[in-house]
Amino acid sequence: MRPLRALLLNCTLKPSPAESSTDLLLAELAEAFEKHDVTSETVRVVDHDVRFGVDVDEGSGDAWPTLRQQMLGSEILVIGTPIWMGQPSAIAKMVLERLDAELGETGPDGRFLTYDKVAGVAVVGNEDGAHHTSAEIYQALSDVGFTIPANGVTYWVGEAMQGVDYTNKDPRPEKTAATTTTLAANTAHLARLLAGSPYPAT
Amino acid sequence: MRPLRALLLNCTLKPSPAESSTDLLLAELAEAFEKHDVTSETVRVVDHDVRFGVDVDEGSGDAWPTLRQQMLGSEILVIGTPIWMGQPSAIAKMVLERLDAELGETGPDGRFLTYDKVAGVAVVGNEDGAHHTSAEIYQALSDVGFTIPANGVTYWVGEAMQGVDYTNKDPRPEKTAATTTTLAANTAHLARLLAGSPYPAT
């Protein structure tokens, strides 16, 4: 079984060391990935000086080129994001915009460098917005060359307007745990297939 | 205080007499409207033979022209919809498409016949999707001439993947009740203002 690497981008608005529900969900996903011989690296984007823009490098001090190299060196990319206002975080949107630059970066075979990489989504919020958040992210990532697996998202949200945090749920939500397990299995399976049999040149 | 009329369209997928969580939320909204001298009429759209299309009348037997007259005779329109797959119901989308026809129906002053009407949204689901559902509906309704009040939606959704129905919540969710009260107050206030002071001719 080919070992795989996954880059998990935590798009919380809160710099370290603040507690992050997204971090917890991504840690659970990283653990689930281990069973499939996938090594995860989690990065909290807001801790790095990623610039707004749609280029691969926005210049002096931009932290995106380093994260981009990690993405290019991984078979799997996971966007982990909190929900704010029923939508992905501004950090998540910033990351997607930086990935937009991949549309201008093709290899010698004319294919995007993202081709054959698989993307998953992890979403967490006090209430409401997980499906829409995954919709936004799936669309942006498919547009720039990632493949979305069956059941490509794991998520947790609480009851409407109750304000409960994922980090405070005790016991851990079983349904979310099962969904995380499935996401890891499907993402790893698909990434392994594509790593062995790339999309054709265009 | 000018008496107002509200048309509440229940866009559940289930014909009467099936129980409908959307119906319950709309009943609570109708009760809240009473305090503001707003008379509500609730219609379960799926009980009527509304046709797919984007014309004001899609021909023989189309039930939309009757509902449309009720809409034109009301100062307030509320779209009540269940969430399916994190999105508005197909019935809600069908209704919005029929309202699209209003873009071709202007009065002698060049204004859409929907101008000066206020639209609210009521959304209910087992889990997740209320904010996005309201986003879709706000956009479609503003596009065709309705005005959206401050806090233009009332909603309830349960915890992720738990499958609880609004009709089975006991006691009734207090936060949703408060939100319903606010929606009724804001919608009535705004509709009364616009009924007295219409948008200018274009």
Add this chain to the structure above:
Amino acid sequence: MRPLRALLLNCTLKPSPAESSTDLLLAELAEAFEKHDVTSETVRVVDHDVRFGVDVDEGSGDAWPTLRQQMLGSEILVIGTPIWMGQPSAIAKMVLERLDAELGETGPDGRFLTYDKVAGVAVVGNEDGAHHTSAEIYQALSDVGFTIPANGVTYWVGEAMQGVDYTNKDPRPEKTAATTTTLAANTAHLARLLAGSPYPAT
């Protein structure tokens, strides 16, 4: 090379024999599929008596069970839809809701029957809405077990508020043609991979 079958659902609001821009785009996609040994069948959903609902069979006369069998017998599903109000058509939403029933239909291995099937999207409108339409459809289809390929959509929209139809564009838009070619290639490649190496049982 394993021959594949694709079911292309045209979700136009207009019954046959009305001209349909979606039909044209789907015909172009079917032609592109041929080069990859994919046999396409296109169905205009509105010509069939598909019922609103979220069950696999909504009872007497429901046309969905027949379409569902075609879907289950295909490795590829394409949702083709016009844009109305910047969103997928109500027919498209109705189809997605019928596919929601697959969440209750697992095989002996505990997997959804949709697993290993790949879904693509074809969207056409006078103006604006293709990306959002694909977002809505990707999310619903990934949720019920389909896999979304890299660059999973082909589309055409005209300039804002100009009202041009895809069927009237002459010459044919080259960029859309290239995108259709890519969609066919990627969808076929991925469907062939998954047909040979199914997702693991859960």
Add this chain to the structure above:
Amino acid sequence: MRPLRALLLNCTLKPSPAESSTDLLLAELAEAFEKHDVTSETVRVVDHDVRFGVDVDEGSGDAWPTLRQQMLGSEILVIGTPIWMGQPSAIAKMVLERLDAELGETGPDGRFLTYDKVAGVAVVGNEDGAHHTSAEIYQALSDVGFTIPANGVTYWVGEAMQGVDYTNKDPRPEKTAATTTTLAANTAHLARLLAGSPYPAT
């Protein structure tokens, strides 16, 4: 006629003095506002050190509190945004998240400080995404207390995948100009009504 103030936030990703299509559309809107005795102030958000977060003040050097005071001092707020990946810009999302803090800021009457303010949207892109972008923004702004007028958006997008910029369109798109005129008229009318007759206390 009560004079009104409008704050127009340009959410382009590009710092000054880079050319901005959004800036052009906002300038056209500001001119249209003049006819309704509305004084506009346009701010390019990316030129200021606005921080990620959901508080009214994110601390040392955060530029949002100043922009927030301008917002609180205006009867009208316009979010102007480019489209990236069919969605609002990350800057727009960051601004909406800062406005989320208003849910915790009520006046002595228990009402949000945003109540009675009217919000409009201006969207521009090479292609596709204006309706969805307005949907996202309408929902977030209604949630935090703004009112959305009839036809609450002006926009321009070009034909799919053609890459034309709004700033390069010659002659200027007439339909967009007419839509801008309507947006200014409706926004001013509604803001004037609400300034004179506030929403009731809750």
